[in-house]
Amino acid sequence: MADTFNYKLGWHYVVNPPGSTARIHKHLNIGEGEVDWEGFFGALAEVGFDGIMTSQVFAYLPDKAVASTRFMLAKIQEYVDKYWKT
Numbered sequence: 001m002a003d004t005f006n007y008k009l010g011w012h013y014v015v016n017p018p019g020s021t022a023r024i025h026k027h028l029n030i031g032e033g034e035v036d037w038e039g040f041f042g043a044l045a046e047v048g049f050d051g052i053m054t055s056q057v058f059a060y061l062p063d064k065a066v067a068s069t070r071f072m073l074a075k076i077q078e079y080v081d082k083y084w085k086t
Contacts, residue, residue: 001040001076002056003033027057029068030075037079045083053080 004026030037055072058065 001030001053001072002027002059003030003035003037004028005033026059028059029057029071041079041083 005028026033053076055069055076057068057072060068
């Protein structure tokens with residue numbers, strides 16, 4: 001999981017390969033984009049999700065990769081603790 005912005009807002013994006021028809025987006029830390037994370041995690045809990053969650057932030061490679069990974073783990077754990085109370 002990763003946060004993202006609407007590419008039409010004028011942000012700088014790198015798309016590979018050049019000429020790709022892929023939908024343009026960025027993978028950001030939770031809270032840095034437009035995703036409704038309360039709604040996202042709430043919906044997963046509501047349907048009984050019990051699978052694997054992965055973080056895919058690579059907007060900060062290589063300069064902040066470790067810090068981003070640690071932040072995402074902590075933030076995801078906060079939501080898991082909030083919505084999957086044992």
